[in-house]
Amino acid sequence: MTDFAGVNFFADRAVQDDPYEYFDWVRAQGPVWQEPRYGVFMITGHPEAMEVYGDPATFPTNDTASGTFSSCNAVSGPFVKFSEPVEGDDISEVITKCRHELPFSDQLPSFDPPNHTDHRHLLMRLITPKRLKENESFMWEYADRLIDRFVDTGSCELVGDYAEPFTLTVIADLEGVPEADHSLFRQRLSTAHEKIDHKPLEFLYERFSEYIEDRRQTPRDDILSGLATATFPDGSMPEVTDAALIAANLFAGGQETTVRLLSFALRMLAERPDLQQLVRADRDRIPNFIEETLRIESPLRTQFRMARVRTKLGTVEVPAGGTVMLVPGACNRDPRVFDDPHEFDIERPNARQHVGFGHGIHTCAGAPLARAEGRVTVNQFLDRTSEITISEAEHGASDSRRYDYLPTFFLRGLRSLHLELTPAS
């Protein structure tokens, strides 16, 4: 067994490329374990993650400082510190005073109740399975059109040829973002991660504020109009910038992660002819196939919380101000919850208990959309081909595959996926 004691989870490329043996080792140290390098409390156990995700549970009480954990650092992670000292057994005041200093502090995942509750309320009814079903025909059509572009050449690079344009155009269509702006957004978003700005999505907010203003004047049948006319739970109307922020978060948030989901789903079909045959013959298996894909390869690699007060997680003491790191990809392979956790089991009865979308009040708002995009994509690729395989020229023979993964600690995903396609006759 490899010696994992010296691994730096945040920087080690070998562990980023193949994290699962390391995750098992960490869980063996304890499902809650303080890694020695930065003192971050890693959660690799499923029940322990559920406890953290489940806090705070606020409805209908909506107190300001409720709960043991704050989401103020949910996206920014462990490396940015408050300007004020963090001392004592309750740091609620410091969090309230300094949370705006953290990167991504203006995004919904970083909010706590009651601010979170108010803003999440604006999204109510807008992205539900019911609502998406009414808008699904565009997804089917657009998937078909994209596949048209490459299917007869017998190959594609899934990420660039399909997944990126598909996810961007689908959310743009749902929200009602004008087509003329799509290419600008594609350009700017692809470089947004490279620089850790205080507010890397500022350019999006400006454009989305214009959309919201426009929809307040002339509402249409799109999500932007829904957000433009939505009210807070107390009936008051949010500022334009508030609604624009949610719209922009939604637009940006779902793309990168869904691209990774789609590429893992297609890789699984291409790597496993037996599964591909099974799903081709019985399309009703697709929803659980998608859930199991999310379980075995969770695109969101880490999420963070900050202990507001001194607390105990499992048997581990966490001081106030301690950084807790949820690792969905590790929790989703916890053998206490998932039998034979490293096996992809298309019939796994509890596949949907994965925490790929989180759990509790911060559950990914775009989850129903990601699920629909996965279902439509898998269906359309199977419809338009008779066989999908991995390109051996690009990824090597089946016994020595090479895949290139994103070099970050917050996302798990393929940088590219080259497929060979036999068009359906």
Add this chain to the structure above:
Amino acid sequence: MVLEVEIDREVCMGSGNCIYEAPGAFALDDDTIAFVADASAASEEKIIAAARKCPTHAITVRRDNETSP
């Protein structure tokens, strides 16, 4: 008193959180929208936890005609 449990199916996002929190009490239909399967199948405590952790606040729990989770 038995709790009266309702789900607003227009609001439900199909997260499945309620099924995890209160197994047996809730289920998802073919469109992945939740419904109350059997409110007596889970403890009151679990049903209230499901309501409080629902990301869209789609679950309402009543007792004696009062919303009081």
